[in-house]
Amino acid sequence: MSDVPEHDTEQRVQARGGAAYGTVGGDIHVDGRRPAPFALVSRPVTDADGAARADLRRGLRHGSRLVALWLHDHDPARVRQEVTALVADAAAGGWTVLDAVRSDDPAEDPDVGPLHLGEAAGVLVVVDGIHRWPGAVVRRLLSDGVLHHPDRPARLVLVARTLDGLPELRGAVANLQVPVLVFGPGGQAPGVTP
Secondary structure (H helix, E strand, O other), X not given: OOOOOXXXXXXXXXXXXXXXXXXXXXXXXXXXXXXXXXXXXXXXXOOOOOOOOHHHHHHHHOOOOEEEEEEEOOOHHHHHHHHHHHHHHHHHOOEEEEEXXXXXOOOOOOOOOOOOOOOOOEEXXXXXXXXXXXXXXXXXXXXXHXXXXXXXXXXXXXEEOOOOXXXXXXXXXXXXXXXXXXXXXXXXXXXXXX
């Protein structure tokens, strides 16, 4: 028999403009000195040479609130062109476009400023080089509140050279029931949505 009295426990945690942590029957350990492993920054929208591929545009219009678009190709110039066209299409449709950049990677130097999503039709987050992101950082990105607004669809454009890392992503999104659409040089791969 335990010395701890039995009683109902209720906990409510709210945070505005910061982070909040809560637990019942456990411990939380936070290292406040360590920066977040990624940052979301506004992505500049540039003119595209043409419209995005029809299959990628369908990914923007997908009926789910959150969708991951895995775009892989060994040709960086072709991928850059496709992402630029998709970003331009999304921005023209009133979407806010962001880049997710690794802030724990010395090769990246994110210029972080406040995000103003306002009345955006949706949010499109581009993650270049997702195949180099550790699984824990990808899971943390998937839990970011920007992606989970009840009235605003969100799309993650995950750019990779190969399909490496895709099984881990599918595992990370399984409980969230997030469709993962896979696009390669030949178009959308069939039968890849949950």
